[in-house]
Amino acid sequence: MSKPIATTRSATGIPTGRLAVWWVIASEIVIFGGLLASYIMHRLGHPEFGDYASHTNTWIGAFNTLVLLSSSLSAVLAHQAAERKDGERAAKLLGLTMLGGLTFAGVKAAEWTMEISSGFTLTTNAFWSFYYTAAGLHALHVIGGVVIMGFVARDAAQGKELQRVELIGNYWHFVDVVWIFLFPLLYIAK
Amino acid sequence: MIEWLVPQASSYAASIDNLITLITVLVGFWFLVAQGVFFYFIFKYRERPGQKAQYITGEKKEEKKWISRPHNAVLVCDIVLIAMAIKVWVEVKQTMPPADAKVNVISQQWAWSFEHPGPDGKLGTEDDIRTGDELHVEVGKTYHFNLVSRDVLHSFSIPVFRLKQDAVPGRIIQGWFKPTKTGSFDIQCAEICGVGHGLMPGRIIIESPAAHAAWVAEQSQKKLASAKAP
Amino acid sequence: MSNAPHEEGWVKKYLWSTDHKIIGFQYLFTGMAMALLGGFFAYAFRMQLGFPGKSVPGYGLVSPNEYNALVTNHGTIMIFWFAMPVLIAAFGNFLIPLMIGCDDMVFPRLNRLSYQIFLLSAVILIASFFVPGGAFGGAWTAYPPLSAKHQYSLTPAGATFWLLAVALEFVAFLMGGINFVTTVMNSRAPGMKWHQIPVVIWMIVVASIVFMASVGPLVAGAVMLLFDQQFGTGFYDPVRGGDPILWQHLFWFFGHPEVYVVLLPAVGIVIDVIAVFARKKVFAYKTVLYTAFATGILSFFVWAHHQFVAGIDPRMANVFTATTVLISVPIAEMIFVTIATLYGGSIRLTTPMLWALAFVAEFLIGGVTGIYLGSSGSDIYFHDTYFVLAHFHYTFVPIAVIGSFAGVTYWFPKMFGKMLDEKLGKLHFWATIIPFNFIFIPLFITGAAGDHRRIHDYSRFPDLARADLQNLRAIATVATVAMLVAQVIFFYNFFKSMKSGKRAGNNPWNANTLEWSAASPPPHGNFEVLPTVYRGPYEYSAPGRESDFWPQDEPPDGETEPAQEAAE
Ligand code: HEA
Numbered sequence: 007m008s009k010p011i012a013t014t015r016s017a018t019g020i021p022t023g024r025l026a027v028w029w030v031i032a033s034e035i036v037i038f039g040g041l042l043a044s045y046i047m048h049r050l051g052h053p054e055f056g057d058y059a060s061h062t063n064t065w066i067g068a069f070n071t072l073v074l075l076s077s078s079l080s081a082v083l084a085h086q087a088a089e090r091k092d093g094e095r096a097a098k099l100l101g102l103t104m105l106g107g108l109t110f111a112g113v114k115a116a117e118w119t120m121e122i123s124s125g126f127t128l129t130t131n132a133f134w135s136f137y138y139t140a141a142g143l144h145a146l147h148v149i150g151g152v153v154i155m156g157f158v159a160r161d162a163a164q165g166k167e168l169q170r171v172e173l174i175g176n177y178w179h180f181v182d183v184v185w186i187f188l189f190p191l192l193y194i195a196k
Numbered sequence: 197m198i199e200w201l202v203p204q205a206s207s208y209a210a211s212i213d214n215l216i217t218l219i220t221v222l223v224g225f226w227f228l229v230a231q232g233v234f235f236y237f238i239f240k241y242r243e244r245p246g247q248k249a250q251y252i253t254g255e256k257k258e259e260k261k262w263i264s265r266p267h268n269a270v271l272v273c274d275i276v277l278i279a280m281a282i283k284v285w286v287e288v289k290q291t292m293p294p295a296d297a298k299v300n301v302i303s304q305q306w307a308w309s310f311e312h313p314g315p316d317g318k319l320g321t322e323d324d325i326r327t328g329d330e331l332h333v334e335v336g337k338t339y340h341f342n343l344v345s346r347d348v349l350h351s352f353s354i355p356v357f358r359l360k361q362d363a364v365p366g367r368i369i370q371g372w373f374k375p376t377k378t379g380s381f382d383i384q385c386a387e388i389c390g391v392g393h394g395l396m397p398g399r400i401i402i403e404s405p406a407a408h409a410a411w412v413a414e415q416s417q418k419k420l421a422s423a424k425a426p
Numbered sequence: 427m428s429n430a431p432h433e434e435g436w437v438k439k440y441l442w443s444t445d446h447k448i449i450g451f452q453y454l455f456t457g458m459a460m461a462l463l464g465g466f467f468a469y470a471f472r473m474q475l476g477f478p479g480k481s482v483p484g485y486g487l488v489s490p491n492e493y494n495a496l497v498t499n500h501g502t503i504m505i506f507w508f509a510m511p512v513l514i515a516a517f518g519n520f521l522i523p524l525m526i527g528c529d530d531m532v533f534p535r536l537n538r539l540s541y542q543i544f545l546l547s548a549v550i551l552i553a554s555f556f557v558p559g560g561a562f563g564g565a566w567t568a569y570p571p572l573s574a575k576h577q578y579s580l581t582p583a584g585a586t587f588w589l590l591a592v593a594l595e596f597v598a599f600l601m602g603g604i605n606f607v608t609t610v611m612n613s614r615a616p617g618m619k620w621h622q623i624p625v626v627i628w629m630i631v632v633a634s635i636v637f638m639a640s641v642g643p644l645v646a647g648a649v650m651l652l653f654d655q656q657f658g659t660g661f662y663d664p665v666r667g668g669d670p671i672l673w674q675h676l677f678w679f680f681g682h683p684e685v686y687v688v689l690l691p692a693v694g695i696v697i698d699v700i701a702v703f704a705r706k707k708v709f710a711y712k713t714v715l716y717t718a719f720a721t722g723i724l725s726f727f728v729w730a731h732h733q734f735v736a737g738i739d740p741r742m743a744n745v746f747t748a749t750t751v752l753i754s755v756p757i758a759e760m761i762f763v764t765i766a767t768l769y770g771g772s773i774r775l776t777t778p779m780l781w782a783l784a785f786v787a788e789f790l791i792g793g794v795t796g797i798y799l800g801s802s803g804s805d806i807y808f809h810d811t812y813f814v815l816a817h818f819h820y821t822f823v824p825i826a827v828i829g830s831f832a833g834v835t836y837w838f839p840k841m842f843g844k845m846l847d848e849k850l851g852k853l854h855f856w857a858t859i860i861p862f863n864f865i866f867i868p869l870f871i872t873g874a875a876g877d878h879r880r881i882h883d884y885s886r887f888p889d890l891a892r893a894d895l896q897n898l899r900a901i902a903t904v905a906t907v908a909m910l911v912a913q914v915i916f917f918y919n920f921f922k923s924m925k926s927g928k929r930a931g932n933n934p935w936n937a938n939t940l941e942w943s944a945a946s947p948p949p950h951g952n953f954e955v956l957p958t959v960y961r962g963p964y965e966y967s968a969p970g971r972e973s974d975f976w977p978q979d980e981p982p983d984g985e986t987e988p989a990q991e992a993a994e
Pocket residue numbers: 222223226227230270273274567684685686688689731732750751753754757758761790792793794796797799800801805808809810814817818821822825
């Protein structure tokens with residue numbers, strides 16, 4: 007299907023794809039914003055959340071933070087490569103980012119298995135409910151991001167739709183930033 | 197205006213009704229002005245052969261004043277309304293005049309129960325009187341109530357008092373009222389609470405001091421009798 | 427619509443299309459069907475209220491739990507599957523590319539997907555009536571704990587189906603909104619400046635943004651409610667450290683802006699129609715936009731006026747009563763501007779114009795009665811009575827029913843290339859408007875007399891079981907039947923004219939906006955030559971011109987100097 011002329015116009019001067027991704031991110035911010043605001047309200051009303059949170063593993067959380075941050079770095083490098091029209095290199099760097107995302111998800115899975123087997127499940131109490139819901143929603147975004155990135159990287163390797171490298175990168179940074187909020191809220195504030 | 201439809205039976209019912217009248221006057225004025233001008237324009241500027249419409253942008257200062265002046269006037273009305281609304285709100289919901297008596301109001305799917313002080317006049321003692329779906333109070337006394345729910349949200353509503361307060365499980369919500377008129381009136385549950393939401397009527401019975409004392413005596417007799425029974 | 431060309435199958439053309447116009451029609455017809463379903467529910471439960479305990483013709487006996495399910499789904503359907511899809515999605519899809527002068531939405535396949543998700547959500551909602559336990563009956567506001575625990579709601583599957591349907595509908599409109607906003611921002615015809623965009627398009631865009639910015643927390647809230655229902659978490663369970671009031675905040679943080687999400691597009695339609703049939707420039711175009719922005723922004727700070735007596739901190743009520751009453755300022759201004767546009771006009775009372783004018787007259791009633799509720803002191807009495815109900819039907823019916831009819835009768839020639847029958851149109855107008863007032867004026871009175879909401883039978887309340895109140899309820903019911911029957915005229919006119927109406931030509935109303943320079947109906951790709959814009963959309967009756975309209979895409983010529991100045 008060929009693109010309509012509408013898609014190629016740019017009255018604002020901002021490419022349509024970039025504009026749309028910003029709107030996607032804006033609407034996601036309010037979703038996570040609502041969840042986190044609810045969590046913070048509960049947390050302020052329930053000092054015992056601090057005790058529950060002490061059962062989370064800060065080291066694993068910190069490791070995952072590091073993984074996500076470095077995967078964002080390779081996404082930036084991929085964007086730079088795409089700017090230079092070096093699709094192949096962009097694809098490789100995106101592959102690295104995907105690897106980071108998968109590592110994150112894998113570590114998360116192992117962490118949850120440990121926690122669930124020590125008896126901390128979704129229904130243990132309100133803290134753990136928030137913990138799994140917020141981190142789970144975030145993890146879904148990580149996995150979704152990796153899948154989309156796969157398609158973008160495949161096209162980029164053939165030099166097609168290179169502008170999408172930047173777009174998926176922006177999205178990835180957003181996922182990263184959400185984690186930057188989740189990490190202290192769920193792991194550090196004990 | 198509401199008193200035409202529902203009698204006033206609490207000390208603050210009149211404040212609420214007066215607020216409603218004030219709103220009616222203020223917004224009623226604007227409502228009539230807006231509708232009047234609107235229909236007048238439709239009539240006056242109906243299509244006539246050979247007559248072209250005027251070209252008015254509405255961007256000029258002397259044109260804009262037709263919008264900005266009403267704008268400011270509405271703003272003034274708003275401020276009056278807000279002040280009066282808050283005044284009534286503070287009277288009903290934010291002040292607690294000293295209590296002459298207390299009652300507990302317990303809501304659950306789909307019934308009310310009420311705990312009245314017994315002959316000793318104190319709530320939370322042995323001789324408390326418990327009733328289902330019927331609240332007995334004495335005219336002229338200030339009551340504090342503790343409102344709780346055992347399951348879902350309900351709402352404790354007594355239209356003749358102009359009183360409404362949701363009951364929230366896990367919380368004890370306090371409020372007050374002072375009956376000013378004897379008689380028996382509806383208590384409603386005004387928050388949907390499941391299949392039986394429409395089957396959750398209650399009654400408030402406002403009695404003269406003598407009648408109330410008699411009721412208390414009768415109830416505590418009954419209670420003693422049933423306690424003695426093996 | 428039946429004789430589709432052979433090269434493109436019917437399915438491909440009408441069901442799997444990426445053409446914005448077809449997707450607009452899909453939303454339009456789905457919305458219409460859902461409106462009839464919601465209307466049928468209203469018929470069933472109003473019959474129970476008017477004539478309690480009698481078997482309802484065409485439905486049967488209405489039991490208490492069926493009553494709750496009918497009311498809940500009536501409200502949900504009317505807002506999420508009628509008002510939103512028709513006002514935003516149908517008109518947005520059909521009009522945006524045509525009115526800004528391009529060939530399609532920027533993301534046509536995303537557009538198709540959003541309709542499909544929307545359709546799925548409608549199917550799930552309807553399916554909820556056929557699951558064990560029946561459909562959800564905890565009101566469209568779905569307050570927990572009632573909605574969160576099966577032992578309270580007694581609709582284990584229905585509650586989850588309802589929630590899922592609503593959540594999917596949100597997803598569909600989020601995707602649609604991104605498409606709308608991006609399209610208007612980027613794909614305007616060359617020359618179209620921001621203050622030359624027709625008001626209706628602005629309104630749809632502002633509404634989409636308000637929707638996107640407010641729905642997020644409720645999406646999160648819906649996930650939490652779903653977990654409470656299905657996995658037994660305790661987000662809203664006070665016993666387990668949760669808070670039932672949290673849902674109310676999340677719900678109304680969205681729910682209140684949502685009423686302006688549907689209000690704004692309707693106002694946009696009305697202003698455009700009034701300008702055309704008064705042959706007048708919109709009075710103070712920029713002011714209209716500012717009032718829309720102000721309403722949109724203020725709408726985020728009023729939500730707790732639904733919760734005055736819900737057990738929130740009473741001091742909070744004072745803040746929210748102030749913001750709520752203040753929102754009357756931009757909305758009053760919006761209405762004053764609309765009225766001022768009539769001044770000095772040459773008013774033609776065509777069917778679309780009648781609908782547009784009726785919107786103003788009727789919405790005013792709904793608007794001013796909102797003030798009784800926004801004033802915290804009086805809302806103690808009115809909360810959850812039929813006064814609230816009459817208030818919001820006097821806003822929602824003008825918006826969703828009257829506004830849609832204004833839009834559909836106005837753009838029908840463009841949509842289907844034929845004219846609607848004016849006589850039938852006017853008959854339908856009066857046959858709808860008169861009963862409408864006979865439904866809800868009586869309900870203001872029963873509400874003021876204490877009728878509370880979601881009660882299937884008032885006979886157990888001695889103060890309410892009075893004959894005078896019951897008569898008012900019966901009048902409202904009879905009027906409901908009349909209003910519904912009147913819709914037969916509309917549908918007859920609609921389908922008859924679609925087939926054998928008078929040919930419309932490109933611009934039957936002598937209007938200025940770009941869609942009227944495309945063919946009727948516009949072909950795939952909309953315009954033969956994509957238009958260029960030279961002036962604003964409301965240059966009616968410009969001085970010094972022979973004709974009383976001046977299309978946006980008509981190249982300027984020498985003789986019209988003065989008007990051109992005025993256009994800037
Ligand atoms: C699209 C629909 C729509 C619209 C536009 C509005 C508009 C308004 N609504 Fe309404 N409302 C609903 C739909 C809508 N509402 C619904 C669905 C509910 C019930 C939900 C439920 O519980 O199920 C509800 C409930 C509701 C409540 C809660 C009642 C309760 O449950 O206790 C309140 C309280 O403040 C309120 C207030 C207002 C106000 C102040 C406006 C304002 O925007 C109105 C502003 C307009 C005007 C004021 C008219 C024009 C102005 C003038 C002519 C100037 C003169 C005016 C003054 C001097 C003030 N509404």
